[in-house]
Amino acid sequence: MGIVINQSIKNTIITYIGFVIGAANALFMYPHFLGETYYGLTGYILSSANVIFPLLAFGVHNTLIKFFTQYKTDQEKSSFLTFVLVLPLLVIIPIFIAGTLSYDWIATFCSTKNAIVYDYVWQIPVIGICMGYFEIFYAWVKVHLQSVFGSFVKEILLRVFISIFLFCVYFNWISTLTFINSLMGIYLASTLVMFVYAMKVRRITFNFKMPKNSKAIVVYSFFIILSGSIANMLLDIDKTMLNQYIEIENIAYYSVAIFIATVIAVPSRAMHQITYPITAKLMTEGKHDELNDLYKKTSITLQIVGGLVLVGILVNIKQLYLLLPANYSGGIFVVFTIGISKYFDLILGNNNAIIFNSKYYKAVLFLGLLLAFFAITLNMLFIPMYGINGAALATLISITLYSLAKLLFVVIKMKLYPFSIKTLYSLGILTATFLLFYYWDFPFNPILNIVLKSILVTILYVFVNYKLVISAEFNQVVHSILQKLRLV
Template sequence: MGIVLNQSLKNTIITYIGFGIGAINTLYLYPVFLGATYYALTNYVLSAANVIMPLFAIGMQNTLVKFYAQYETEEERSQFLSFTILFPLLMCIPLGIIGFFFFDEISFFISKKNAVVKDFIWLIPFTGLCMAYFEIFYAWARVHMFSVFGNFIKEVGLRLFSLFILIGVYFHWITVVDFVYITAGLYFLAFIITMLYAFYIKKPVFQFSIPHNVKGIMEYTFYIILSGSVANLLLDGDKIILNQYMKIENIAYYSVATYIALVISVPSRAMHQIVYPITAKLMHENKHDELNSLYKKTSINLQIVGGFVMLCIFVNINQLYEMVPKEYSGGILVVFMIGISKYFDLMLGNNNAIIFNTKYYRAVLFLGVFLVILTIGLNMIFIPIYGIIGSAFATLLSITLYSLAKLLFVVKRLDLFPFTDQTLHSMAITFVLFLLFYFWEFPLNPIIAIGLKSILVTILYVYLNYKFVVSTEINQVLDTVLKKLKINI
């Protein structure tokens, strides 16, 4: 786990710094400086762009990771890298033509409930294309085992620049309308910077030729498009559907709640950047026992770290919502439902990386398509009745079913299993500490109360996990830190 632990730790730190900046933006600056309408509008544009991004990328970010290690010569690798960059451009042409000829119909459908969306619709494909090429060039860096810089751009850079332009709105240097356009421009800047970094790591030698295994590449790519669409629809589809049924301000309320819950998934996002290519390599070399060991290690390590984050959020949720405008408070239940679904997904470790690198991935992807249809249907049923709570319940149900299906698939087909006795120990520690601290509130300023309660939770959580040796890898890291600090437990 050397390189995994090293880069995962750096990526985790970077990602949490990014989420910390994002928390400032989400909990205070967006609601206060932008107001609910333009915060919701910005979030809608980015969510819609994220949903269509897999169509622009044509799955090349995942295809690059899977196939790059299989090429033996420098000539073949250059040919393949050229193909992953140039082919999506060809596929964007028909999408652009469709968008041009049916723009009025698309515009009418999207803006029929919220007219404010109409003038910004063209930003959606522009941002989606920038996101797509960012991911492709980020994958270029990752296959060469350089995952940290791209993660910094994605998690810290974008949020930090958003903070700066929010300050610009506050001082009236720019308008809230300008903010939406500049935000789209940030994704273009991120794509350009990441491209230059990728070229610095590996200077491109562009070749206008087709790889010899193009049939296998295209088949895999088709299913990855389905996979990416499924994942992004499960992540952002609910916000798009909310726009069709409710006033756009509700997207802002929902976004604050989902952002808080998504912090739980940060360890997974950080670790997967480096675990994915290692998983692909182990599977290509048919090293089943090493893969099974990696599966268990990623599962328990992500569960411990993610469980700690979830615990801190859940026991402090009431104080957190005292810091945002009162109209946002209806999202507390959303945080719990989305948070639990993310926690379960964390427990599956590098499950996705395993599935996407096996010949059996097709069945699970088609199941994912079915669950997206289910998600859309459930949202259409529950949103008109229960509003954003209904949307959160639909998401919880869909993601849980999808995660469970993927787990059963890996267990049955590949004879890999992520859980151990430590899995139950970790769940028990998390649940007991939740019961102990959730109903215990300090009559202090919310920030002080959150800080004090989080310190107590941290001490107990770390101590119990260390004493029960829930994760040997985390204990080794703690032993190193304690040794340097000359502390004995």
């Protein structure tokens, strides 16, 4: 776990710095600089691009990680990488031809409720392609166990670019419409930076000789396209579907609430950057016991860290919304609902990495398709009835069922178990901390209130987990910090 802890800590720090910048964007600059309508439009474009990018990438960012360890010579690796870089074109080219010929029909359908969407639908696949190739180059550095810079580009640099353009809107150097159009350039720039770094880590050379297992690569990529699309759909289909039923301003309110709740998933995102290739390697080598040990360690560590973030958000949520325009206050229920779903997904550890690198990935895919249909149906039912709260409920039910299904599949089919009695202890600590701090606030300014409560929550939560030794890895990190502060 040495390299996992080391790079996970760096990735976590980077990701949280990115979320601080993202918070400034999502909670202040977007609402005040762009306004509700254009913030909603931005959220719709980016969410829709995120839904379709696994399709446009042909799933090869996951394929690259799974198959890379099977190649031994530089020539084989070069041939494999060339193949996976070309594969997405099999999807991109037909989609662009079809999209160009039928743009008016597609754009009209997407703008049925909100006419402003019509002129911007074409940007969705462009940004999706940039997202897709970014992940491919990011996967290339991950398999060389160099994930930190990729996290920096994805979590910090991208948000800094967006902040710069938002300030340009504020100072009237560009219009809000120019900002919307600039999103494509921002994502393209991030992709190019990732490409340059990938070349630095291990130079990409092109070899157009077909890999020996090209059929297996294509089959796996096809199924991963659908798996990745399902996972992204469950995350972002709600914002895409909100556009079809209610005014686009509601996407702005929903986006703020989702951003707040998504902070809970940061530890998972950071750790998975390095555990994914390690999981693939352990599975390739058939090391079941080591894999099971990694599964348990990632689960309890993420539960503790993610639990601290969750309780910190929930006990401060009312004060946080006092800092936002009044129209955004309806998102508090969304934060609670999505936060709980993120927490449940978080405590599954490296579950996704295990499934995607196992021989059972096809079976789980069909289950995912069923749940994706379920998610769309629930959104169609709940959004007209309850608005953004309905979208949150649909997401909670869908993600919970999908996560539970994946958990049971790994337990039953692969005999891997993420939980232990310490899982219940950690859950008890989280619940007690929430009940202790949620129902009172300091009679101060909201910002000061949030800071003081967060400090108290952190001290109590970390102290109890540390003393009870819920996670050896967590204690190792805390002990290291205490040593640097000369407290032990």
